[in-house]
Amino acid sequence: MAGLDEGAPLFVQIAGRLADEIADGGLAEGGQVPSTNELAAYYRINPATAAKGIAMLADDGLVEKRRGIGMFVAAGARARLLAERRKRFAERYVEPLVAEAGRLGIDTDGLVALIRESSNGQGGTTI
Amino acid sequence: MTPAISAAGLTRRYRGQLALDHVSLDIEPGSITGLLGRNGAGKTTFMRIVAGHEFASAGRVTVLGASPVENETVLRQMVFVREDQSYPDLRVRQVVQAASWFYPNWSHDLADALLGEFNLPLNRKVKKLSRGMRSAVGNVIGLAARAEVTLFDEPYAGLDPVSRQLFYDRLLAEYAEHPRTVLLSTHLIDEAAGLFERVVVIDRGRIVLNTAADDLRGAATSVSGPAIAVAEFTAGRPVWDRRRIATQESAVVAGTLDETDRARAAALHLHLEPLTLQQVVVQVAGAPAASPQERTSA
Numbered sequence: 001m002a003g004l005d006e007g008a009p010l011f012v013q014i015a016g017r018l019a020d021e022i023a024d025g026g027l028a029e030g031g032q033v034p035s036t037n038e039l040a041a042y043y044r045i046n047p048a049t050a051a052k053g054i055a056m057l058a059d060d061g062l063v064e065k066r067r068g069i070g071m072f073v074a075a076g077a078r079a080r081l082l083a084e085r086r087k088r089f090a091e092r093y094v095e096p097l098v099a100e101a102g103r104l105g106i107d108t109d110g111l112v113a114l115i116r117e118s119s120n121g122q123g124g125t126t127i
Numbered sequence: 128m129t130p131a132i133s134a135a136g137l138t139r140r141y142r143g144q145l146a147l148d149h150v151s152l153d154i155e156p157g158s159i160t161g162l163l164g165r166n167g168a169g170k171t172t173f174m175r176i177v178a179g180h181e182f183a184s185a186g187r188v189t190v191l192g193a194s195p196v197e198n199e200t201v202l203r204q205m206v207f208v209r210e211d212q213s214y215p216d217l218r219v220r221q222v223v224q225a226a227s228w229f230y231p232n233w234s235h236d237l238a239d240a241l242l243g244e245f246n247l248p249l250n251r252k253v254k255k256l257s258r259g260m261r262s263a264v265g266n267v268i269g270l271a272a273r274a275e276v277t278l279f280d281e282p283y284a285g286l287d288p289v290s291r292q293l294f295y296d297r298l299l300a301e302y303a304e305h306p307r308t309v310l311l312s313t314h315l316i317d318e319a320a321g322l323f324e325r326v327v328v329i330d331r332g333r334i335v336l337n338t339a340a341d342d343l344r345g346a347a348t349s350v351s352g353p354a355i356a357v358a359e360f361t362a363g364r365p366v367w368d369r370r371r372i373a374t375q376e377s378a379v380v381a382g383t384l385d386e387t388d389r390a391r392a393a394a395l396h397l398h399l400e401p402l403t404l405q406q407v408v409v410q411v412a413g414a415p416a417a418s419p420q421e422r423t424s425a
């Protein structure tokens with residue numbers, strides 16, 4: 001199993017990995033998704049598990065089947081995934097960040113300063 | 128759909144001892160099932176009866192819809208690779224050739240490729256091979272037979288990690304291209320976990336777990352941190368195991384955790400870690416299977 005060790009069922013993790021690749025642009029819209037057997041060989045998992053992962057993305061409309069050829073990334077999939085992530089950004093990152101800062105006695109101004117510092121360090125653009 | 132393997136009330140007694148105790152189990156065609164359990168749990172006995180190498184004391188088993196006993200049609204569609212298989216006094220090449228005559232779907236190309244990948248000396252007598260190499264011969268036969276029902280009982284005793292990985296990769300590739308029903312028993316559970324669609328756990332001759340492998344991931348979680356916080360978090364939940372050192376505690380909680388649970392655990396500064404398949408099997412297969420050192424240090 002190539003680095004699949006989180007608690008979620010394997011097929012959910014496979015779907016997650018593929019969704020990440022679509023969101024990052026590694027799998028371009030209209031591009032072909034790796035086949036079940038390719039995924040099974042790469043992640044060293046049962047092909048049925050890989051198929052369930054792809055089916056999950058298909059149910060969400062992120063990938064679509066072209067008969068006899070395989071699965072392809074659907075138009076608009078990337079934008080949809082990014083919109084979803086922006087929506088979840090606050091609850092996944094900001095809320096835990098603020099909570100931990102509170103526990104450590106870092107106030108809001110201090111936190112903002114830290115973010116600015118880290119953003120500059122990474123060569124990030126100012127918000 | 129007729130199950131590939133079907134056992135009903137299968138019982139096997141050895142001098143009054145129950146090796147199999149009313150085992151009923153259907154294995155669907157076109158799946159890879161992990162048969163797990165401790166030494167002496169009944170895995171090998173079950174496979175031997177399925178393979179027609181041994182009789183049941185009671186109950187019945189069918190393979191591809193028919194009894195496997197003395198049934199050539201069934202036996203030619205079933206390959207059984209067992210730990211420490213003994214072979215007649217023949218060279219590797221001859222053993223593989225003999226197998227190729229028996230199995231109608233035999234792939235010469237695959238056998239040749241595997242013999243090369245496992246670095247097997249074709250002209251050496253099988254009896255002169257190391258334990259690992261003898262296992263490799265079994266793996267070659269088990270895969271190249273392309274038998275509809277493929278039984279592997281601890282197929283890699285003595286095999287090094289590189290060869291085991293080769294076995295897993297080849298098994299998956301073969302299974303993808305030529306689907307068949309695979310039943311694999313192993314003690315190296317986490318290594319093989321990704322292969323399984325279903326997991327069957329036998330303990331003391333009885334089936335204690337028979338479920339989709341996916342359902343076992345996240346089925347139990349190890350919760351660790353300050354003992355007071357662990358106690359608060361685990362209150363009212365089924366706990367499988369609890370260990371404590373000074374003020375720290377680690378508990379195994381059965382059942383899946385949702386987002387609320389996780390948020391609560393984070394607020395309590397608890398560390399959550401899903402149990403691996405191997406850890407789940409240790410929990411369900413009775414007494415701990417860990418080695419003495421591992422247990423005392425825990």
